[in-house]
Amino acid sequence: MRFFLKTISRGLFALFLLVIMGTSANAQWVNNSTNGHWYRLTEGMYYGVHDEGPNDLFPDWFDAEAEAQSYNPDAHLVTINDQAENDWLVDTFGSETSFWIGFTDHSTYSSEGQWVWVSGEPVSFLNWDAGQPDNYLQGEDSAHLIHFGTPHWNDLGNDNTHGAGVNSPYRGIVELSGEMVANEMMGLGSIKAVFR
Ligand SMILES: [Ca+2]
Ligand SMILES: [Ca+2]
Ligand SMILES: [Ca+2]
Numbered sequence: 001m002r003f004f005l006k007t008i009s010r011g012l013f014a015l016f017l018l019v020i021m022g023t024s025a026n027a028q029w030v031n032n033s034t035n036g037h038w039y040r041l042t043e044g045m046y047y048g049v050h051d052e053g054p055n056d057l058f059p060d061w062f063d064a065e066a067e068a069q070s071y072n073p074d075a076h077l078v079t080i081n082d083q084a085e086n087d088w089l090v091d092t093f094g095s096e097t098s099f100w101i102g103f104t105d106h107s108t109y110s111s112e113g114q115w116v117w118v119s120g121e122p123v124s125f126l127n128w129d130a131g132q133p134d135n136y137l138q139g140e141d142s143a144h145l146i147h148f149g150t151p152h153w154n155d156l157g158n159d160n161t162h163g164a165g166v167n168s169p170y171r172g173i174v175e176l177s178g179e180m181v182a183n184e185m186m187g188l189g190s191i192k193a194v195f196r
Contacts, residue, residue: 029176032088038176039078041093042067042100045169048156049106049142061142062108064100064172065118071174076119077102078175080145086127089173090151098146100172103153105133106141115143119175128153144170 029038046064050057061077068075078101080086093099102118110116112135117123129147133140133155140155147154 030092032085032092034084034088035081035177039089039092040071040174042172042174045171046100047169048140049104049158059169061100061104061172065102068102068172068174072176075174075176076117078173079103079117079119079121080125080127081121082125083127086125086145086151089145093173095146095149095151097168098144098170100170101143101145101153102175103143104141105135105155106158112141119177126153127151145173 029040031038042064044059044063044067047058047060049061065077068077078089078099080089080101080103089099103115104110104118105112105115109118113133115123115133129150129152132147132153133143135141135155136157139158141158143153143155145151145153
């Protein structure tokens, strides 16, 4: 009987560990059942794309993309392909604050006014807020989702010396266009995408 109880309690402890690990993993990566992709927020908070140079003192949109890539070579700041994905992101991550998305017209990736997805996926859907993108003060090259409480996009600033650049820093939304294996979901190893 004692052995039986011990076995049971060991089993329960293992189950408890699984639940704890599963819960913490779920707090990070979330699956979108419509497209099978995985999403999470960056750990870091980032400002808009700053001018590179001695005054570039703040973690910025490029650093947010670098954090996305640190999880997996196939992970990037999110590419929003259609209205359904935009809706899912707002439902999942909320509209209380803004989030960086992987849309840019910075010269590193493109040219002024030619917006591209950092993932390299084609632009199939646009969701700018009214009057955007306006490249305010000739210095806005990174896009964010949730603009003044609306589920739309806005372009934001390149340096912290003008109005658009002194916004609060935001987290980025990371998208992994593949499937993670079970131990990766549970945070037990590096993340690998298994493509379908
Ligand atoms: Ca996507
Ligand atoms: Ca621009
Ligand atoms: Ca703008």
